[in-house]
Amino acid sequence: MNTEPISNLHRVLSRGHFAVTAECGPPRGANGEAVREKGALLKGVVDAVNVTDNQTAIVRMSSISACKHLMDLGLEPVMQMVTRDRNRIALQSDILGAYSLGIKNILCLSGDHQRFGSHPEALNVFDIDSMNLLSTVRTMREQGKDLSGHALDGAPKMFIGAAANPFADPFEYRVIRLAKKIDAGADFIQTQCIYNLDRFKAWMDMAAGEGLTEKVHILAGVTPLKSAPMARYMAQNVAGMDIPEPLLRRMAGVPKKKAAQEGIAICLETLQALREIPGVHGVHIMAIEWENQVKTIVERAGLLPRP
């Protein structure tokens, strides 16, 4: 992968710049304008924009089509793809279609279980898992073949990403899993939102100890906290989310009107600390329904203009 960059994100990372990505959740409807509005807030601010795939198992505009709306604005998308809703036939077909439209980054995920989504009565698929999906995309890219071994008329040359949650249990196994994802095909990793820096550093140390930080670009995830109740809710209800008590108290300690400001301040401090950790090659800002703050964060972090 040392040849021509596959995508803008790949170019930024391979030249050693500190990458910045953000997230855009498609609307619960056919309103393309909603995607373009969110996209406009991110233009020139980030290197690529993740587009979620029916996130939290709620029916939304498809990731592929929202990616296309962003590309029309001149933004580079990272198409998220979950294995929850499609079998290997549909997944591969959509990867081919996405690449034909010019989508060059993919993030391979298993997806949130439908139990907590808008259609808990749905049948899930999980024909293959995220690791299998990574390997499938790489096989398509490097061997020009689909999973059945059939030669493709046009291989999708995508820059391949995976997610990692440094905070989920069992902790010791998390690094083995990261290593597997890299072996399976991950070029870059976007992590779960980081609030517990000590635990993240411990994970990075373990990863570096295994030589993994040399093999993959790790983009550390951050999410600015909007309010004290939101912070508390996330800490208690979002699986695999680790927000240390002192941070929760800090959010609760400021007047309501100032909470958002405090959240941004915490985010900037975290970002600063993350930049100093060896092996962290970028940041992934997940400002859920708060896209207008991404520019503020990137600007105040001194990360503008983008390379």
Place this chain on the structure above:
Amino acid sequence: MIVGEQKPVQEILQMVAPHRKFLILGCGTCVKTCFAGGEDEVALLASALRLASRKDGRPVEIEELTVERQCEDAFIAEAAEAVSRNEAVLSLACGAGVQAVARRFPRSPVLPGVNTTFLGVLEHQGLFTEECAGCGDCQLAVFGGVCPFSRCAKKLLNGPCGGSQEGKCEVDPDTECAWHLIIERLSALGRLDQLRAYVPPKNWQTSLSGGPRKLIRKDHVI
């Protein structure tokens, strides 16, 4: 064993409503063990239905019978006379048993009184857990004897999802994370490195995905 749970009485009442005289047919094997359809459950359900129908002012005549296994014709045959005496059969067997009875008696309506839920084990008295999805290609050797196809909510093959927390599954805090169990067990066996290997996509052809399955044992065919 096959684990099932008796349907709510209200649902059963609606199903049997067209019939004034029917047989409740129990099964003495799996569903007896899980308290869904053995002799005792047949008796209890019969009294509940008699009581309810008397209250409604539409009394019914209910006959009770339990055979050893409703998934085997030799045992089903024992019910032939009772079936012929009644308008319909309410079977408390698993779904396979219900169908086997229906096949044997084409002229009798056969209704299911049990929701067949899973292939599982009796973990302790009163607790049954799902442990096998009958995938037709057992991979337990790869996963330290814990099946991710039936016990992981996402059927993950290559390790836990990000939602595994304190050994519990993100989908239900009362359910153990299968991957936590796999890791625990392989660690105890000193074989954690086994999980470093990539597990390729599962071949689902041997599962129900490949169509209904059949087992022919030529050596036993007479």
